[in-house]
Amino acid sequence: MAKKQFKAESKRLLEMMINSIYSQKEIFLRELISNASDAIDKIYYKALTDENLRFNKDDYYIKVVADKENRTLTLIDTGIGMTKEELENNLGTIAKSGSLAFKNENESKDGHDIIGQFGVGFYSAFMVADVVTVISKALGSDEAYKWESKGADGYTLTPYEKDDVGTEIILKLKENTEDDRYDEYLEEYKLKSIIKKYSDFIRYPIKMDATTSKPKEDSESELEEVQEEQIVNSMVPIWRKNKNELTDEDYENFYNEKHYGFDKPLKHIHVSVDGAIRYNAILYIPENIPFDYYSKEFEKGLELYSNGVLIMEKCSDLLPDYFSFVKGMVDSEDLSLNISREILQQDKQLKLIAKNIKNKISSNLQSMLKEDREKYETFYKSFGRQLKYGVYSDFGSNKDTLQNLLLFYSSKEKKLITLDEYISRMPEDQKYIYYATGESYERIERLPQTELVAEKGYEILYFTEDIDEFAIKMLMNYKEKEFKSVSSGDLGIEDNDPQTEEEKNENKELFSLMKESLAGKVKDVRASKRLRSHPVCLTAEGEVSIEMEKILNAMPNNENVKADKVLEININHEVYQSLKDAFEKDKDKLNLYTNLLYNQALLIEGLPIQDPVEFTNDICKIMV
Ligand code: ADP
Numbered sequence: 258m259a260k261k262q263f264k265a266e267s268k269r270l271l272e273m274m275i276n277s278i279y280s281q282k283e284i285f286l287r288e289l290i291s292n293a294s295d296a297i298d299k300i301y302y303k304a305l306t307d308e309n310l311r312f313n314k315d316d317y318y319i320k321v322v323a324d325k326e327n328r329t330l331t332l333i334d335t336g337i338g339m340t341k342e343e344l345e346n347n348l349g350t351i352a353k354s355g356s357l358a359f360k361n362e363n364e365s366k367d368g369h370d371i372i373g374q375f376g377v378g379f380y381s382a383f384m385v386a387d388v389v390t391v392i393s394k395a396l397g398s399d400e401a402y403k404w405e406s407k408g409a410d411g412y413t414l415t416p417y418e419k420d421d422v423g424t425e426i427i428l429k430l431k432e433n434t435e436d437d438r439y440d441e442y443l444e445e446y447k448l449k450s451i452i453k454k455y456s457d458f459i460r461y462p463i464k465m466d467a468t469t470s471k472p473k474e475d476s477e478s479e480l481e482e483v484q485e486e487q488i489v490n491s492m493v494p495i496w497r498k499n500k501n502e503l504t505d506e507d508y509e510n511f512y513n514e515k516h517y518g519f520d521k522p523l524k525h526i527h528v529s530v531d532g533a534i535r536y537n538a539i540l541y542i543p544e545n546i547p548f549d550y551y552s553k554e555f556e557k558g559l560e561l562y563s564n565g566v567l568i569m570e571k572c573s574d575l576l577p578d579y580f581s582f583v584k585g586m587v588d589s590e591d592l593s594l595n596i597s598r599e600i601l602q603q604d605k606q607l608k609l610i611a612k613n614i615k616n617k618i619s620s621n622l623q624s625m626l627k628e629d630r631e632k633y634e635t636f637y638k639s640f641g642r643q644l645k646y647g648v649y650s651d652f653g654s655n656k657d658t659l660q661n662l663l664l665f666y667s668s669k670e671k672k673l674i675t676l677d678e679y680i681s682r683m684p685e686d687q688k689y690i691y692y693a694t695g696e697s698y699e700r701i702e703r704l705p706q707t708e709l710v711a712e713k714g715y716e717i718l719y720f721t722e723d724i725d726e727f728a729i730k731m732l733m734n735y736k737e738k739e740f741k742s743v744s745s746g747d748l749g750i751e752d753n754d755p756q757t758e759e760e761k762n763e764n765k766e767l768f769s770l771m772k773e774s775l776a777g778k779v780k781d782v783r784a785s786k787r788l789r790s791h792p793v794c795l796t797a798e799g800e801v802s803i804e805m806e807k808i809l810n811a812m813p814n815n816e817n818v819k820a821d822k823v824l825e826i827n828i829n830h831e832v833y834q835s836l837k838d839a840f841e842k843d844k845d846k847l848n849l850y851t852n853l854l855y856n857q858a859l860l861i862e863g864l865p866i867q868d869p870v871e872f873t874n875d876i877c878k879i880m881v
């Protein structure tokens with residue numbers, strides 16, 4: 258019989274996984290049980306919604322059978338089964354195409370993350386088995402098939418005899434090595450403890466033949482060992498359990514089992530609401546950003562159960578975009594089983610649940626911010642950007658929920674602070690919340706524009722992310738204090754005008770000549786009120802800041818937005834004297850100086866110089 262090859266990328270992933278020194282091989286059992294449970298979910302759901310299918314409760318189970326003699330471990334389930342095509346497609350390939358791209362970017366990782374992230378769960382069987390055999394009969398199909406594989410070299414698929422619908426997976430365990438005793442997975446106590454640890458809440462019975470001691474029939478005092486079928490798991494879904502009974506580890510195991518993420522969640526939120534709406538939910542705030550989070554491929558959503566039956570894997574209506582990083586599930590008795598996506602969107606109950614969940618998440622984040630600042634900052638480093646997008650989108654309609662969750666880097670504290678913290682230490686004479694934008698904290702720190710505000714002793718928020726200034730423009734103000742860029746035309750700071758009336762008149766002609774030579778580039782040339790030690794800077798008037806001009810023009814289909822730029826000259830700087838001299842004696846020289854200063858201001862802003870060659874030539878001119 259010809260051997261079929263795994264699809265190329267599956268093969269690579271499989272090899273990688275088999276060879277990875279994965280510390281917790283025992284999770285293969287969790288993966289196979291979870292697949293079995295999913296398969297039973299499907300047939301259970303079908304039976305509930307199709308009158309022609311009648312099953313007994315007892316018909317749904319998973320059984321684990323260890324055969325020490327043959328060194329095989331078998332998992333039997335009464336789930337929906339797989340057709341020939343499904344065996345080929347589901348087990349012969351890894352559908353989720355992102356997996357290898359991810360792997361390549363994370364060469365050094367040990368494989369653990371990949372298993373979790375992509376639910377290549379089935380393949381984990383090869384961590385403990387040399388040969389994996391899957392015998393399956395699909396619901397509504399007359400024939401059964403046997404799929405068999407010895408690992409990366411391929412698999413065979415042959416017709417097979419099987420009476421009942423469902424799947425049987427037979428693992429021929431690997432030989433023991435110095436480091437790994439695969440025999441352990443045939444031991445009753447070991448299997449029980451793995452099942453208890455990872456799969457306790459599975460809704461269907463996980464059965465095992467276990468040895469128990471019983472009094473002999475003919476004698477009351479003597480005991481004999483008998484094999485008896487036992488149910489190993491408690492079968493109560495974790496979300497129906499009492500919070501007091503559950504440990505952090507229980508929640509972490511559930512997170513991993515469900516493949517919500519490959520990290521350890523930062524926080525879990527267990528919600529049980531019993532009122533006008535009734536629902537249970539377990540929500541997680543992940544620690545790390547999923548690799549596709551800030552891409553178009555990312556799909557938000559929570560698992561949705563109706564009275565314990567999974568009806569949707571990713572219900573996006575349950576989460577607002579700005580909390581799209583939240584993972585988890587919701588179970589409600591009040592939802593109909595036969596609900597379609599379209600109806601669901603209109604569903605009043607669902608809307609109530611969504612609103613409730615939104616509030617829970619926001620209050621939990623709020624308390625994390627108050628009670629565990631370090632943890633919150635970890636969260637914020639991953640998902641703060643999403644919160645800021647949330648402020649900006651939907652025309653700012655979510656500002657009230659989100660503004661208290663924002664953090665920005667402070668010039669004074671040299672760390673992230675909240676807007677409340679900023680406001681609380683504002684001196685009385687300070688009218689605005691000041692911010693400065695730039696590529697990095699270091700660069701902003703050195704911006705000439707910050708000089709006056711800093712000299713006044715006012716705190717400045719440093720914006721380094723594209724979204725920052727847009728979000729703040731949407732907020733407009735916080736607790737009645739307006740935001741103001743240190744580069745904006747009017748800083749709102751009472752200050753002695755650096756120019757006397759006499760100087761003003763004298764400067765008028767000089768500045769208008771400079772403005773002429775920079776025609777089309779700047780809107781005005783002015784004596785600066787904000788500069789202290791630096792000779793020159795650019796500021797902007799009007800709605801569009803220089804930073805926004807940069808961002809907008811970096812976008813595809815940009816409409817060539819321009820900020821109204823103003824060239825500010827420090828008239829207390831020595832350079833100013835040179836300008837005045839040139840103005841009186843040598844207009845060409847004035848032109849040269851003007852261009853030099855303008856280009857310097859561009860460089861400080863991180864803006865491109867139109868003609869770098871001319872700029873360097875100009876510098877040479879003043880050197881010789
Ligand atoms: P995932 O569970 O994340 O989809 P797996 O690698 O664990 O990924 O399983 C791949 C697919 O194989 C499943 O989606 C399912 O369609 C199918 N499958 C695996 N085990 C079973 C089973 N016991 N019964 C029916 N289908 C199964």
Ligand code: MG
Binds near residue numbers: 377378
């Ligand atoms: Mg799986």
